Amino acid sequence: AVVSTQSTGDQFDYVGEIRSLYNDELCLEINSETVVILYPCRGMPPGIGDNHVHGFTKNGNVRNGYRDGMCWDTATHEEKTIVKMYGCHVHSATEGESFGSQRFVYDETTQQVVHPPSKRCMELIDRRTVWLMKCDKVRREQRWDIKMSPWF
Numbered sequence: 236a237v238v239s240t241q242s243t244g245d246q247f248d249y250v251g252e253i254r255s256l257y258n259d260e261l262c263l264e265i266n267s268e269t270v271v272i273l274y275p276c277r278g279m280p281p282g283i284g285d286n287h288v289h290g291f292t293k294n295g296n297v298r299n300g301y302r303d304g305m306c307w308d309t310a311t312h313e314e315k316t317i318v319k320m321y322g323c324h325v326h327s328a329t330e331g332e333s334f335g336s337q338r339f340v341y342d343e344t345t346q347q348v349v350h351p352p353s354k355r356c357m358e359l360i361d362r363r364t365v366w367l368m369k370c371d372k373v374r375r376e377q378r379w380d381i382k383m384s385p386w387f
């Protein structure tokens with residue numbers, strides 16, 4: 236389902252809480268240093284303005300409900316890299332086009348959050364840490380479920 240917001244005009248493929256399938260008590264969240272971390276899931280529908288809400292845009296950005304105008308980004312394509320919020324870049328969704336460091340997609344088949352520029356996936360490392368690591372479809376630490384928000 237494609238949804239859009241009036242404030243940014245962005246169209247989203249997914250908007251909601253991103254829950255670990257390795258440890259279903261943990262969800263992705265943005266901390267005060269704007270780093271994507273793991274935090275206990277709230278168990279209630281996330282809403283606009285919540286640092287627990289993430290939206291995968293049609294253009295390949297991941298925005299957060301709490302940090303307006305900021306998107307997931309990474310400074311390097313190496314393993315053990317954190318994902319942090321930075322000012323959003325404009326991307327085209329044209330197939331085959333080279334994308335910058337802010338391109339992330341959710342693969343429904345593998346349930347992985349993939350960073351195509353580095354060919355790495357978001358992986359739960361411990362109860363607070365998530366890194367970009369080599370994608371491995373077998374690793375449960377790389378599997379995520381998006382609980383869609385009813386607000387969108």
